[in-house]
Amino acid sequence: MSKDILVIGGGIAGIQSSLDLADMGVKVHLVEKLPSIGGKMAQLDKTFPTNDCAI
Amino acid sequence: MLDVGRHPNIDLLAYSEIEKVEGEEGNFKVTVRRKARYVEEDKCTGCGACKEKCPTVVPDAFNEGMGERKAIYSWFAQGIPSTHTIDPNYCRQLQGKKCGVCAKTCQAGAVNFEQKDRVVELTVGAIIVAAGYDVFDPSRIPEYRYDKLANVVTAIEFERLLSASGPTGGHLDRPSDRAIEAEIEALEKKAGKSQKVIAKFEEQFGQASADFYSSFQKGEYKDDEERNKWAEKYKEHLEIVEPLEAMKKKAEGFTAAKRLAFIQCVGSRDFRFYPFCSGYCCMHSIKEAIIAHEHGPETTSTIFGMDIRAIGKGFEEYKIRGGNHSNITYVRGRVAEIQAGPDNNPVVIYEDTKERMVKSEEFDMVILATACAPTKGIYELADKLGIELDAYDFVKTSPLSPVDTSRPGIFVCGCAGAPMDVPESVAQASSAAERAAEIAFYGDARKEKAVA
Numbered sequence: 001m002s003k004d005i006l007v008i009g010g011g012i013a014g015i016q017s018s019l020d021l022a023d024m025g026v027k028v029h030l031v032e033k034l035p036s037i038g039g040k041m042a043q044l045d046k047t048f049p050t051n052d053c054a055i
Numbered sequence: 056m057l058d059v060g061r062h063p064n065i066d067l068l069a070y071s072e073i074e075k076v077e078g079e080e081g082n083f084k085v086t087v088r089r090k091a092r093y094v095e096e097d098k099c100t101g102c103g104a105c106k107e108k109c110p111t112v113v114p115d116a117f118n119e120g121m122g123e124r125k126a127i128y129s130w131f132a133q134g135i136p137s138t139h140t141i142d143p144n145y146c147r148q149l150q151g152k153k154c155g156v157c158a159k160t161c162q163a164g165a166v167n168f169e170q171k172d173r174v175v176e177l178t179v180g181a182i183i184v185a186a187g188y189d190v191f192d193p194s195r196i197p198e199y200r201y202d203k204l205a206n207v208v209t210a211i212e213f214e215r216l217l218s219a220s221g222p223t224g225g226h227l228d229r230p231s232d233r234a235i236e237a238e239i240e241a242l243e244k245k246a247g248k249s250q251k252v253i254a255k256f257e258e259q260f261g262q263a264s265a266d267f268y269s270s271f272q273k274g275e276y277k278d279d280e281e282r283n284k285w286a287e288k289y290k291e292h293l294e295i296v297e298p299l300e301a302m303k304k305k306a307e308g309f310t311a312a313k314r315l316a317f318i319q320c321v322g323s324r325d326f327r328f329y330p331f332c333s334g335y336c337c338m339h340s341i342k343e344a345i346i347a348h349e350h351g352p353e354t355t356s357t358i359f360g361m362d363i364r365a366i367g368k369g370f371e372e373y374k375i376r377g378g379n380h381s382n383i384t385y386v387r388g389r390v391a392e393i394q395a396g397p398d399n400n401p402v403v404i405y406e407d408t409k410e411r412m413v414k415s416e417e418f419d420m421v422i423l424a425t426a427c428a429p430t431k432g433i434y435e436l437a438d439k440l441g442i443e444l445d446a447y448d449f450v451k452t453s454p455l456s457p458v459d460t461s462r463p464g465i466f467v468c469g470c471a472g473a474p475m476d477v478p479e480s481v482a483q484a485s486s487a488a489e490r491a492a493e494i495a496f497y498g499d500a501r502k503e504k505a506v507a
Contacts, residue, residue, distance in 0.1 A: 013469025014185035016484035036134025
């Protein structure tokens with residue numbers, strides 16, 4: 001029985017899942033196919049409806 | 056992102072792909088291929104000295120191909136991990152030519168052209184699929200002429216143009232104007248070279264080229280070989296300079312895009328492509344129009360849509376605020392066609408359903424709110440994971456268990472499961488994390504329960 005979790009995809013969803021699990025004390029392996037995590041959200045300038053910076 | 060890089064409980068495997076998945080809930084054996092970056096991850100400090108010196112210029116995928124990067128690159132400036140990567144399709148050294156400039160520049164000695172892919176075996180209790188989505192390719196809708204008209208762009212391309220870290224530094228320069236400016240730059244380089252050649256002749260004969268050329272054209276110096284060469288070179292020079300001057304004059308009139316059209320439901324709510332509503336596009340069009348207005352207060356935007364779906368906390372107020380304070384006009388109607396107009400201005404042909412009239416209007420730029428399409432890699436990934444996809448190729452879930460896939464122990468969140476915006480993705484991600492944590496903490500108990 002392994003207690004580790006694998007997360008596939010390092011966009012906003014994968015990042016959030018990984019952080020939640022890691023903060024609970026679970027070991028997470030986060031696999032991203034591109035050179036850096038961030039996904040589509042990192043490409044955005046601002047987010048609605050608050051116009052907060054996306055990065 | 057930074058927290059992910061630093062967290063002691065997160066093992067970040069970037070630039071990696073899933074190769075094979077075996078086993079079952081509580082005990083999955085996963086093979087991960089760590090692709091060769093040709094840069095040692097533990098040595099690279101991310102300083103970027105290598106990419107300054109790299110001679111090979113490549114279109115920047117992070118900026119949707121609108122900017123440039125080098126063959127050795129970081130995906131984007133604030134990227135985590137900051138480790139640089141060599142693109143083997145473009146790198147001169149890896150293509151068998153002589154180079155290696157980056158390796159000589161790197162003080163950390165991190166560049167390693169001999170690096171090979173590595174295979175890592177992991178044993179995990181549960182898997183979360185957060186593979187995301189792809190932007191719908193609008194060239195599949197020929198009447199919108201996305202691939203023919205430079206100033207028709209997708210929303211994510213427009214997002215990069217608005218971004219201060221984007222290819223224009225946040226200035227709303229039109230792609231057609233940028234193309235002309237790039238051409239001017241290239242021609243200026245060429246003109247500079249030919250100017251040098253001519254200057255040598257001018258020095259040799261002590262005469263200005265223009266004076267010489269007018270007398271040459273009258274028939275003088277016909278037998279002088281050197282002067283014939285001079286005339287030929289001067290003619291070539293004029294052929295570069297004359298269009299260059301015309302282009303420069305045109306470029307003087309270039310201003311930031313001020314009249315913007317946003318077209319909704321490009322690929323979504325369209326029975327030829329995806330019948331579903333992508334959900335977030337109405338809001339990102341409003342957002343982009345508001346931000347464009349912040350960049351230039353004289354900017355006006357028209358949003359063409361069947362209806363504006365502002366469903367979410369604070370969304371309706373945002374829409375009204377855009378209309379009242381950011382020069383946004385909402386037009387109810389579906390755009391039939393985008394045509395080429397004067398000065399590279401796209402012309403939008405649409406039906407105004409309120410007035411029941413077919414109208415046309417010229418804009419500086421048109422932004423297409425493209426559908427949320429399933430990511431291309433999902434077929435292979437779903438196959439490896441043994442999970443089912445739905446009718447549109449998103450990961451199959453059911454309404455009462457929206458993060459559970461068809462296989463126990465594998466969960467999904469974000470746009471891999473269905474189109475959704477950032478707040479919803481974050482909420483689902485936490486939900487999927489909780490489902491996975493049940494296995495991590497109570498896996499044995501769950502198994503016993505299942506047997507009983």
